[in-house]
Amino acid sequence: MDLEYSAEYEDFRSELRNFLEEHKHLSPGAVARAPANRESKTDGPNPAQRWQQLLIENGYAARTIPKEYGGCGEEPDSLKAHIIAEEFAKARVRPGHSGDNRLVPTVLELGTEEQKRWLVPPSIRGEMSWCQGYSEPGSGSDLASLSTRAEVDGDDFVINGQKIWTSGAQHADMMFCLVRTEPDAPKHQGISYLVFSMDTPGIEVRPLVTMTGEATFNEVFFTDARVPKNQIIGKRGEGWFVANNTLKHEREGLGDPHQAENRFREIEELMQNENVDGEPIMNNPAHRDRLLQLQGRMLAMKYNGMRVLTSQRKHEEPGLPRWIIKLQGCELNHQMAAMAIDSLGELGTLYHHSEHIRAGGMWQQRFMMDLGLIIGGGTAQIQKNMIGERALGLPKEPKVEVKPA
């Protein structure tokens, strides 16, 4: 047990700090990463792309992507990755990216040399942005039952069907997508993994409004959309296994313990500053006890995150501490948002322009968004299945025979 960073990492951190101090004025806005605008592609590198390039040159983005594909070609070092995330967050500077944390690792692992050269460099440079075509209206928890079909016609796959929950589809250049290519095979073995441009004729994107009132997601409709046969990653019928590779990368991002700690600090401050009948909420012992219970949970998750980080650094499988992050992390965030709302009382229900609104209605937005996260990316129920089966070794549900639809 040693929570100090060795000299190598302290040096790395201070170099990074210096870099940020010197260059942060070049960062394109401190807010969440704005999606690349497809329209502006022809105008040469935009500020976001220039910033990304600067980060790659200095080893702060696309770190582990091989040099031949435009990355830094460094050895994986989860501690350095962690330091980068921490310092960018502290400096409120927009971090770099690695192209797409789902697509790029998948292509590097399972794509052909040609595909790697085609897809990875522009993705890393921010010239090719991605959206994910997995879920369908009829295939949520049971993703493998997806029914969007791709039939071979000459040198193309011809795609027909519908995807849902496609975040960023309205801005993305490209989609990686699961389609059914062998309809007669068992469901997990009839799927292929295709990549194609969102400009492909026959693709229609419709925004999907959620309970927050925002359209963070889309529905994507395919009508005879033609994709060349060589735009498949892996073999025909192996898409399910390619996709699991992607899902693995996505899952890690959720439930970041630092996010929970920051949120906790915001609530602490809120409770000290907001009054009911002239008394700060923090003076209300029932609210305070609830905040303390959340603090205990938050700290446990924070230290659990440190444990996972250590395992990753040692290239060990973290096991249970990682399996539980999504379930517990999303729930904790949701509970913290609820606590903030309840502290605000009536004011906590304000959601649109008002001089009385607090933080622009952010807590309500988070409260709902967190519920969406509890549901999305593997519902809480699916998470519990996975923890029970994969981490604890309990048996699966007995299979039910496929009935004709």
Next chain:
Amino acid sequence: MDLEYSAEYEDFRSELRNFLEEHKHLSPGAVARAPANRESKTDGPNPAQRWQQLLIENGYAARTIPKEYGGCGEEPDSLKAHIIAEEFAKARVRPGHSGDNRLVPTVLELGTEEQKRWLVPPSIRGEMSWCQGYSEPGSGSDLASLSTRAEVDGDDFVINGQKIWTSGAQHADMMFCLVRTEPDAPKHQGISYLVFSMDTPGIEVRPLVTMTGEATFNEVFFTDARVPKNQIIGKRGEGWFVANNTLKHEREGLGDPHQAENRFREIEELMQNENVDGEPIMNNPAHRDRLLQLQGRMLAMKYNGMRVLTSQRKHEEPGLPRWIIKLQGCELNHQMAAMAIDSLGELGTLYHHSEHIRAGGMWQQRFMMDLGLIIGGGTAQIQKNMIGERALGLPKEPKVEVKPA
């Protein structure tokens, strides 16, 4: 909506009060109903039996049992039943019984005339006491998988196997028992319902100690125990349906809302009288808020009980309000016991003789006993299945084929 009692019921109540005032000195102890002692059978009616007889004569016990079987032969009136329960509890006088609230209604509904005359009158008089032989070590939630066998040999069934969770087996005169008589039939159709004396050779009763440290239950072992063939209730192979009749009667007894209210009052008093660092626990706002949350739940369950009572009085099926009583009532009681323990802090952990012990360790005993009740008589999980399937109409789990054991 009218919470007043009509004149008929007010009269009934005041007559009952007068009766209790006049006769309560004859009641054999105010504590929980002591089991009849099998040894004393030959000495004529004991005080408990004389008290029961007096109650029957006055219409306060075995009310709805037909006169020809020794009861009062009154029409079912759940309101009068409720008043009787209330007044006996208020006066802290031992209430009467109806023989056995599981066995007697079953025999009256499904037994032969001969069986009714044999079993009901002595049960009602308290001369024949009962225990239930249903659960087995391998058959808990899945009761219908029970494997205690009864094979026909001449005029007898010969029983071999084991029962568990048999409360009162060490004192009971008789057992009603589920046994497998047609081992080759589907599991629900191979069961028969037998009644027999606990003095039958080949029956051994062993006390079963629980987490509370008490032996409230028993295991019962059968080795070639012979029971005459005519001691079957219903037909061979129909025992499962006979038993469901019994279970129905048992289920109603759990989660009595008055019990919850009494318990709540005890905790309120406790929190007013117990001090930490010289301050009454009631002054601790976090504890107080928790007590108030429990009070809200308790009141909801109390009024839900009144709604069920009203339905029963109108001979309507109460539906959901009744289905949830066991699940919610047991949980509420458990939570209240936890609240009491936590209010007592370290003192709440005392369980055996000590000058500092509160209420003789009752709260710990209840805390554990309630957990036993959450598990027993249909676990919380089985309760949720029933609510989901029977009350809400959701489909059952797909059946899994029987694998050879």
Next chain:
Amino acid sequence: MDFALSEEQQFLTQTVNDLLRDQCSLDVVRNDASENQTKNASLYHALTELGIPGTLISEDYGGVGLRLLDAALIAESLGGSVATVPFIGSSVLAPVAIQLAGSEVQKDTWLPRLASGEITCGVALGDHVGARDNTPISTNGATVSGRAMFALDVQDADVFLVATKNCELHLVEAGEVELNRLFTIDKTRSVGEIVFDSASSDPLLSSGDLKGTLATVVDAGRVVVAADTLGAGQAMLDKAVAYAGERQQFNRVIGSFQAVKHMCAEMAAELEPCRSLVWYAAHAFDAIPEEARLTACHAKAHLAEVGRFVARKATEVHGGMGFTDLLGLHYWFKRIELNRQLLGTPEFVRNEAAKLQGWI
């Protein structure tokens, strides 16, 4: 002893539900929400034809002369349909207050017009249910000054009932005040901030048992808000059960999975006793005064907790569809969340319950 709804009450519920099914479909709600419309004219008119605004107003003043339990049943129906009409303020708090505290002249002036639906009344009790950004409301004779937050049923209100810091009750005509509508998560109800600047008032009560009267008005409101949550929660549960019985995943209807089935069972097990709690609290208001205040507090607080639980679980049962706008489930979710905070948060109201019982 009859703890059940009368035939008349069952008929009332049926009638209101039928009307709402016809005239308050999700499309109507959605359309009203998109236009920030919280007083749907044709729906309100139809309810007026049934006499709904006059539910609690004596027949002497043109009302129906029913009791709070009946109003609670109506609120339950309105919550169940996330109806975009005024009710809690204009048809509960205001009539209760005017009948409790008003002079004959005041009753004659206001009640018939409220009963007929000719006018509606916004109600501002902010100083007494956990004051936030409010400026305390003060009076100087027949004028009122101050700033009241989270007044109810304010859209197009003709008159406002306001409780002053010292528990006086005043009626102030709309022309006398500045109204700033507040836009909450719940687009089906109207709340607002009312600014009184030496506004001329019709003082309803300025002596006698000020505190007791105001508290009774608040009790009525709390029971009715609880009933609204009950209705909204029941609607969400019903939708979840229906969805769980239809939606297939892994070749099975999802309701056959214990994880989903048990969520539905837990919702039902939590919500069903709430119905009895709301009934009892309403009946206590009508007939058992010594239990009215405590049961109103518990109904408000307990329904807030159970409502949130049901809103969340029902959304989860719907999976991603619950999170979208497509099924509109969020209208119920948000109505429940707004109700939670109205007329005293659960924490605030439980604290009142503690005081009532002499625990503090």
Next chain:
Amino acid sequence: MDFALSEEQQFLTQTVNDLLRDQCSLDVVRNDASENQTKNASLYHALTELGIPGTLISEDYGGVGLRLLDAALIAESLGGSVATVPFIGSSVLAPVAIQLAGSEVQKDTWLPRLASGEITCGVALGDHVGARDNTPISTNGATVSGRAMFALDVQDADVFLVATKNCELHLVEAGEVELNRLFTIDKTRSVGEIVFDSASSDPLLSSGDLKGTLATVVDAGRVVVAADTLGAGQAMLDKAVAYAGERQQFNRVIGSFQAVKHMCAEMAAELEPCRSLVWYAAHAFDAIPEEARLTACHAKAHLAEVGRFVARKATEVHGGMGFTDLLGLHYWFKRIELNRQLLGTPEFVRNEAAKLQGWI
């Protein structure tokens, strides 16, 4: 940056677990419980051979000179086996206190004998962790008077460490006091009431930072109690998972039912982060003084809550068998329930955490 156990720590855990598996089977615990034996002589002797009582005692005084994290790992193992030996009082609170506050003479007198297992020390801090029936402990020079409740590790203790009302620390030999054992639900640990009637004492600390020193001692105890709950909870979870993987009902292993599987998953999801919390709190005690007190409070409080949840759910997974004495599951259940209340209930300890952060 290495948030993990060292190889030595993993070896320590393995060694203690091996010993406990051999010498602290359920039969041993059951037998000790039936005899009210909370200091199993042969088990204690075996632990002594490993140096366990001297874990926190400097090598200068015959101990092993390890840190609180190591003691927490041992406590986790002891909790996992519901071991019937003294530890928290005699091997944690007492050594920490004597090393923090004792003179050289006192260290020489007491530490080697504690380290070797020759003597054990009961510890009475009742006045400072939510005083109940206690009579405050007062001093008059080198004598102590008063009544301390819930002193730890009292059975056969040779000496008692007691904190007075004003935070002095005194050592009092067993012959000087009256000891009344207290019989709690947990038959695996020894607690008692100690009556001091002008008992001669060896004053450990009667000036300087009395409060701060005592608080540090309490911090150590809280972390170690939390670790004990972690171990007991993990054992219950392991047993539940094993049972769910074996027990058949409805022709299926019950762990294949989502209802059971999800209970196991929820237990694991709640308990696993607790391990990191306990590690961190212990490490903070050893190396990050500014975070030590707050994390000790949270470890104690959070493990109390999660422990109860796990104890209850693990019992439920076992169905009726969990409720009987047959599998002995209740020993773990009760150990967790006792831990909850020791050295400050979760509510009490959270309130301390609020004070530490300046919230009150």
